[in-house]
Amino acid sequence: MAAKVFQLKCGCKNDPWGKTGKDSLAGVLCSKTPGALEWDDSKTYSEMWMGTYPTVPSRILATDELLSEYLQKHPEVVGQSVLEKWGPEVPFLPKILSFSKALPLQIHPDKALAEKLHQTDPNKYSDPNHKPEIAIALSNFELFAGFKPLSDISTLMRIAPLQRFLPPDHPQTFTDSHLRDLTRTLLSLPASLISTTVNELLSIPESNFGPTQRYIPGLLDRLRKQYPDTDPGSLVAVLLMNYMTLGPGEAVCVPADSVHAYLCGDILECMARSDNVLNTGFCAPAERDDVGLFTEALTFKPHAVDEGVLGRRKSVVGGIGEGRTEVYQPPFGEFGVLGVSLGAGERERHGRLEGLSLVVVVKGKGWMEVTGGEGEGEKWEIGEGAVFFVGAGVDLEFGTEKGLLVYRPYAE
Numbered sequence: 149m150a151a152k153v154f155q156l157k158c159g160c161k162n163d164p165w166g167k168t169g170k171d172s173l174a175g176v177l178c179s180k181t182p183g184a185l186e187w188d189d190s191k192t193y194s195e196m197w198m199g200t201y202p203t204v205p206s207r208i209l210a211t212d213e214l215l216s217e218y219l220q221k222h223p224e225v226v227g228q229s230v231l232e233k234w235g236p237e238v239p240f241l242p243k244i245l246s247f248s249k250a251l252p253l254q255i256h257p258d259k260a261l262a263e264k265l266h267q268t269d270p271n272k273y274s275d276p277n278h279k280p281e282i283a284i285a286l287s288n289f290e291l292f293a294g295f296k297p298l299s300d301i302s303t304l305m306r307i308a309p310l311q312r313f314l315p316p317d318h319p320q321t322f323t324d325s326h327l328r329d330l331t332r333t334l335l336s337l338p339a340s341l342i343s344t345t346v347n348e349l350l351s352i353p354e355s356n357f358g359p360t361q362r363y364i365p366g367l368l369d370r371l372r373k374q375y376p377d378t379d380p381g382s383l384v385a386v387l388l389m390n391y392m393t394l395g396p397g398e399a400v401c402v403p404a405d406s407v408h409a410y411l412c413g414d415i416l417e418c419m420a421r422s423d424n425v426l427n428t429g430f431c432a433p434a435e436r437d438d439v440g441l442f443t444e445a446l447t448f449k450p451h452a453v454d455e456g457v458l459g460r461r462k463s464v465v466g467g468i469g470e471g472r473t474e475v476y477q478p479p480f481g482e483f484g485v486l487g488v489s490l491g492a493g494e495r496e497r498h499g500r501l502e503g504l505s506l507v508v509v510v511k512g513k514g515w516m517e518v519t520g521g522e523g524e525g526e527k528w529e530i531g532e533g534a535v536f537f538v539g540a541g542v543d544l545e546f547g548t549e550k551g552l553l554v555y556r557p558y559a560e
């Protein structure tokens with residue numbers, strides 16, 4: 149019978165925006181698995197990928213076999229419902245990201261647009277899938293996500309250096325359609341005008357930005373130290389988008405076509421199995437996608453800080469876990485994520501899931517035991533950086549002497 153629970157060996161990317169050496173949680177976690185990467189203190193480690201996406205595919209630690217090949221041979225381990233919906237794959241893509249400068253300002257296309265883009269340019273858009281995502285903070289996490297409330301934007305756009313970006317016949321009340329036009333205008337400005345505007349905004353008193361948006365000059369100044377002051381990302385991010393700071397365990401939900409730019413932190417990201425992205429800022433001009441395409445696709449969700457935050461619910465006895473598990477359930481169907489945080493001497497049980505899951509140990513150490521289903525009685529010592537594949541229909545128990553933080557993305 150095919151093994152259902154086994155440890156994986158995952159890979160880590162080295163994008164220039166990643167944190168360097170030991171500062172990178174992604175790099176450090178990835179390096180804990182023997183043979184996963186060649187350590188170099190001076191390298192940036194940006195994203196550790198887990199699962200079957202071909203760009204950075206996971207392997208089975210014991211045999212070095214690709215997880216994707218194993219699932220092709222033993223499709224039943226993913227569970228019947230997953231197999232019917234998505235085939236013998238991990239239908240989601242979890243990553244640990246560590247970054248100290250802004251990631252590109254981006255959206256991920258919805259299914260219809262992704263199919264179209266993939267058909268016309270399969271090299272650039274490597275799959276026909278949508279990519280809604282959630283991001284769970286592992287450290288303090290600063291980000292821009294979704295658009296500010298329309299009233300905040302319209303107040304802001306009436307201050308002197310910004311008025312010129314509104315058409316002369318602009319009505320008093322702003323709509324999403326005006327916001328789409330304004331986003332297009334700001335993203336299409338000549339480089340010199342972006343730089344002039346940034347400098348003008350930095351030279352006026354903070355109080356001009358109103359009581360709730362005084363943070364704008366500080367953020368602009370920070371961003372121009374990361375990217376040239378001619379980058380259109382800065383204006384769109386600080387003027388139009390919600391600026392948020394999340395603490396460990398808090399999460400944000402980014403639907404398809406929703407604008408976002410992550411600024412700083414360490415996060416666990418989980419997304420539908422896709423790598424499609426449209427970038428328009430915080431990247432070199434050559435890497436920017438078409439502004440028309442970008443602004444046409446935009447959705448206006450979320451439209452305030454509160455709408456972007458993904459709520460969590462404590463799982464109770466009889467559901468998944470016995471009260472030490474939190475469930476992150478985004479509104480899109482591909483996946484959910486369980487978060488298990490245990491103090492010294494604590495345990496937690498997870499009843500069986502109908503589909504596959506991955507177990508990602510973010511902090512601490514302890515053990516994981518199969519307490520029901522195939523492989524009952526198997527037990528592993530688990531520590532920071534360990535990633536396991538868990539097939540459908542397996543009961544698990546986690547325990548620790550000193551403390552343990554585990555995330556478990558799953559599909560059913």
Ligand SMILES: [Zn+2]
Pocket residue numbers: 254256281408
């Ligand atoms: Zn994204």
